[in-house]
Amino acid sequence: MMTQDALRVLGVAAAIAGLACVPFLLGDYGLSLAINIVSYTVLATAWSLFSGPTRYVSLATVAFFGIGAYTTAVFAETLAWPLVLLIAAGIGILVAGIVGLSTLRLSGVYFVIFTLGLAELVRQLVTWYEVNKTRTLGRYVFTDITAAQIYWQLLILAVLVFAAGFLIGRSRLGLALRAIGDDETVARHSGIDATQAKVALFVLSTVFMTLTGAIMAPRWTYIDPAIAFNPVISFTVLIMALLGGVHRLYGPVMGVVPLALLFEFLLARFPNHFSIMVGLVFILIVYAIPRGIVGLVEQTVRRPA
Amino acid sequence: MSGLLEVESLTRRFGGLVAVDGLSFSVGAGEIMGLLGPNGSGKTTVLNLLSGALRPDLGSIALRGQAIAGMPAHRIARLGVARTFQIVRPLASFTCHDNVLTGLAFGKRRAWGTQARADADTLLDRVGLARARDALPGALTYIDQKRLELARALALQPDLLLLDEWLAGLNPTELEQGIALIQSLRGQGITILLVEHVMDAIRSLCDRCLVMNTGRLIASGLPGEVLAHPEVVRAYLGDDDA
Numbered sequence: 001m002m003t004q005d006a007l008r009v010l011g012v013a014a015a016i017a018g019l020a021c022v023p024f025l026l027g028d029y030g031l032s033l034a035i036n037i038v039s040y041t042v043l044a045t046a047w048s049l050f051s052g053p054t055r056y057v058s059l060a061t062v063a064f065f066g067i068g069a070y071t072t073a074v075f076a077e078t079l080a081w082p083l084v085l086l087i088a089a090g091i092g093i094l095v096a097g098i099v100g101l102s103t104l105r106l107s108g109v110y111f112v113i114f115t116l117g118l119a120e121l122v123r124q125l126v127t128w129y130e131v132n133k134t135r136t137l138g139r140y141v142f143t144d145i146t147a148a149q150i151y152w153q154l155l156i157l158a159v160l161v162f163a164a165g166f167l168i169g170r171s172r173l174g175l176a177l178r179a180i181g182d183d184e185t186v187a188r189h190s191g192i193d194a195t196q197a198k199v200a201l202f203v204l205s206t207v208f209m210t211l212t213g214a215i216m217a218p219r220w221t222y223i224d225p226a227i228a229f230n231p232v233i234s235f236t237v238l239i240m241a242l243l244g245g246v247h248r249l250y251g252p253v254m255g256v257v258p259l260a261l262l263f264e265f266l267l268a269r270f271p272n273h274f275s276i277m278v279g280l281v282f283i284l285i286v287y288a289i290p291r292g293i294v295g296l297v298e299q300t301v302r303r304p305a
Numbered sequence: 306m307s308g309l310l311e312v313e314s315l316t317r318r319f320g321g322l323v324a325v326d327g328l329s330f331s332v333g334a335g336e337i338m339g340l341l342g343p344n345g346s347g348k349t350t351v352l353n354l355l356s357g358a359l360r361p362d363l364g365s366i367a368l369r370g371q372a373i374a375g376m377p378a379h380r381i382a383r384l385g386v387a388r389t390f391q392i393v394r395p396l397a398s399f400t401c402h403d404n405v406l407t408g409l410a411f412g413k414r415r416a417w418g419t420q421a422r423a424d425a426d427t428l429l430d431r432v433g434l435a436r437a438r439d440a441l442p443g444a445l446t447y448i449d450q451k452r453l454e455l456a457r458a459l460a461l462q463p464d465l466l467l468l469d470e471w472l473a474g475l476n477p478t479e480l481e482q483g484i485a486l487i488q489s490l491r492g493q494g495i496t497i498l499l500v501e502h503v504m505d506a507i508r509s510l511c512d513r514c515l516v517m518n519t520g521r522l523i524a525s526g527l528p529g530e531v532l533a534h535p536e537v538v539r540a541y542l543g544d545d546d547a
Contacts, residue, residue, distance in 0.1 A: 172410050172417055179407050182396040189356055191382035191411030191461060 019155055023148035031147050035219065037260045038154040039212050043233075044241040044252035045161045046208035049168070050201045052246030053177035056107070059234045060099070060115035063122045064092050064206040066229035068213025070126060073139040073223050081145070085214055092210025093203055095122075100199035107184075116231070123229035130225070138224040145218045153215045161208050165249040168201070177201060235282070236263075243285045245292025254293045308367075309334040309496045310355075310465055315364035315374075317350055324350040326520035327364070332465070337487070337497045339507045339528065342517035343540055348500040349391060351517070352467045355498070356388045357381040368465065385413055387463035391470050391500075393450045395442030401453050402438045405429055408460025425460065432456045432486060448479045455486070459495075466490065468499040472506045484509055504532070516540070 022034050043061060051058050071088035079087070103114050130137050168174045176197045179187040188194050217223060236259075244255025259281070266277050289296055308331040315328040325347045332338045340348050353359040355366060357378035366374040373381050387408070396404050405425040409416045416424060429435050432452040442450055451471060458466060472483050484506050490497065501507055507514060507528050514531045516524040518540040524531045531537060 175403070175407060175410055178398065179396055182398050183394055185358065185378075186390075186394050186396060187407075188378040189358070189382055189388055190408050190457065191379050191413075192407075193377075193379045 016155070016159060020152065023151055028147070031151060032219075033260070033264060035147065035151050035154060035216075036264070037257060038151065038158055039216055040237065040240055040256045040260055041253050042154060042157050042161050042208055042212045043237045044244065044256050045158070045165065045249070046205045046212075047237050048241045048246035048252045049161070049165050049208075050198075050205035051241070052251075053174070053181045054198055054201070055181045056104070056198070057112045057238070058115045058202075059112060059231070059238065060118045060206070061209055061237045062229050062231055062233040063115075063119040064096065064209035065213035065216075065233055066119070066122060066126070066225070067091055067095060068210040068215075069217040069220075069223055069228040070139075070213075071210075072143075072214045072217035073141050073228075076141060076143045076218070081143075085211060088210050088214035089207050092207050096203040096206040097199065100202040101195075104195060104198040104202060116234070119229060119231055119234060123225045126229070127225045138222055140222055141217050141220060143218045147219070150215055150219060154212065157208060157211055157215065162249065164204060164208075168204075169249060173197060173200065232278075236278075239282050239285060243289065243292055245294030245296075247291070248294050251292055251294040308332065309336075309369060310498070311365075311367040311370075312355075313365045313367075315351070315354060315366065316362050317354055317359060318362050323520050325354065325361075328517070328520075328522055329364075330515055330522065330525065332496055332498055334464075334496055335491065335494055336512050337491060337499065337510050339511035339514035340498060340500045340517065341502075341507065341514055341531075341537075342523075345519075346517040346540075347520040348517055349469055350520075352388060352469050352498070352500060355381075355465075356386055356467055379411070382461055383411070383413060385462070385464035386467065387412075387458035387461040387465070388467040389451070389454045389458050389469055389471050391473075393447070393454050395445075395450055395453050395457075397442055400439050400441060401429060401434055401445070401456075402426065404442065404453055405456045405460045408457040412461030412463075414462055428456045428460055431459070433482070448475055448483070451475075451483075452486075459490075464496060466495050466497045468497060468501075470500055470502065472501060472503045480506065507532075 023031055026034060043065065047058065047061055050056065068088045071091060072084055075084045075087060099118060103111060106114055127137070176187065176192045179190065179192055180194050180197060184194055213228070220227065240255040240259050241252040242255065243259060244253060245251035262281065263278065267274050270277060291299070310332040312331065313329050315325055316323065317325045328351065340351065342348050350359065354361050357373070357376055357380070360375045364374065365372060368384060368386065371384065373384060396407065399407065402422070402425050405428050406421060409421045409424055426435065426438065429438055432455055434449060434452050434456060437445060437449060442453055445453065455471065468487070472480060475483055480503065487497065487499070487510055499510070511528050513526060514528045515522055516531055516534070516537045523536045523540060524534040
């Protein structure tokens with residue numbers, strides 16, 4: 001038992017160390033692809049942290065991602081970098097708390113629509129503020145943060161999101177969330193404070209999204225609301241998580257890697273037909289593998305037994 | 306007998322329909338109380354009000370002297386009120402063991418870890434489900450799903466257990482086992498309020514009965530007396546038989 005646990009810890013440590021070496025091994029193009037994959041890994045894993053067990057489908061990913069990106073755009077030149085991240089996390093927590101308390105009583109399709117609307121609302125608010133107050137629609141993000149540094153920060157964030165998921169899965173909170181996902185009425189009558197549990201996890205999940213946005217912003221050098229709050233990001237995260245499978249912590253990453261590579265390929269080969277092809281991929285995934293790759297594998301493994 | 310549960314002028318309306326209309330009663334500690342009445346008389350609404358699924362429009366509910374009317378369901382559950390559902394509602398993706406564990410983790414004791422897991426096994430054994438420990442509820446027979454739901458309710462360590470037609474739909478052998486199981490809870494000092502239509506069960510289990518019709522209390526007392534009450538006969542069978 002002990003040796004098995006020790007081996008597992010050693011394996012994880014070796015994998016992290018290996019991934020940390022990626023910037024030394026890959027060229028600029030490879031590194032940018034790696035950044036893309038790690039950032040979507042954080043987003044999709046954070047997404048399924050909340051949406052997996054509760055089955056609340058959120059399209060608000062980009063609202064928080066964008067808030068993070070804008071925080072960087074506003075403060076990166078004047079404040080120390082850790083402080084910028086701290087502010088981003090703080091704003092993310094505040095918005096998530098307000099949104100969580102006011103909307104997590106909604107269920108099903110109402111919640112989906114609300115989260116989609118939230119992303120648009122935040123985008124419009126930022127646009128309004130920029131146009132009327134600062135009188136510029138776009139912002140330049142000048143920092144001396146290198147691509148490799150962005151990659152390492154994202155890697156740390158990825159480790160943290162997996163650690164959080166692992167700990168929650170073994171905790172009382174994890175049990176509560178799965179019970180809520182199964183039957184919220186039963187959960188409440190079993191003594192579970194469903195609202196508190198959902199808000200807590202929603203906030204935690206969105207902090208990772210906000211930080212991803214904050215860390216990613218220097219990649220763009222120029223951002224405007226249409227870039228930072230692009231709804232495609234929310235849909236992409238959703239479909240990656242669904243493709244991988246949200247029932248396991250390692251599920252989403254199984255969807256992130258193939259889809260990130262596929263999107264990269266489509267974008268390079270068919271730049272004009274990208275959207276329509278992505279749409280087809282979405283439909284295919286939902287119809288063909290509703291339980292995700294992990295679910296598919298588990299099903300085929302279990303069947304002969 | 307001290308009143309574990311004191312209900313005073315409890316009222317709940319749904320639009321123009323008064324589902325529960327000024328209901329007052331008390332249940333003593335350790336008592337098994339039957340709640341009877343024709344379909345639509347408001348029995349399940351009473352259970353929903355007591356367990357916090359619904360808020361009353363008027364009236365008060367006191368558990369051990371503490372006012373619980375209008376509290377959210379999870380707080381009432383933690384104070385010691387557990388319930389089962391008229392149509393069984395197991396947590397479908399949880400094994401039987403984890404279903405019970407959920408009750409233990411968030412009930413009065415908030416048990417967790419090795420002890421909680423052992424307690425879950427004990428409870429499964431108690432309701433006769435030890436063999437199905439790792440099965441999913443979907444694989445169980447109807448009576449076993451009912452047993453599971455009872456085990457989950459007991460996991461909360463309730464003082465008051467609300468059973469909503471827990472014995473309905475069982476065959477004669479299962480019914481006998483079910484009655485014996487509920488009877489055995491009495492020994493543990495759990496107070497039970499049960500909504501039931503099965504007359505054999507009411508006669509053999511209940512210390513006292515309440516009978517409702519169209520939201521109102523029409524009779525209360527010993528099971529034999531209550532069932533012979535002309536008002537009760539009229540509510541169930543109509544005027545001609547009264």
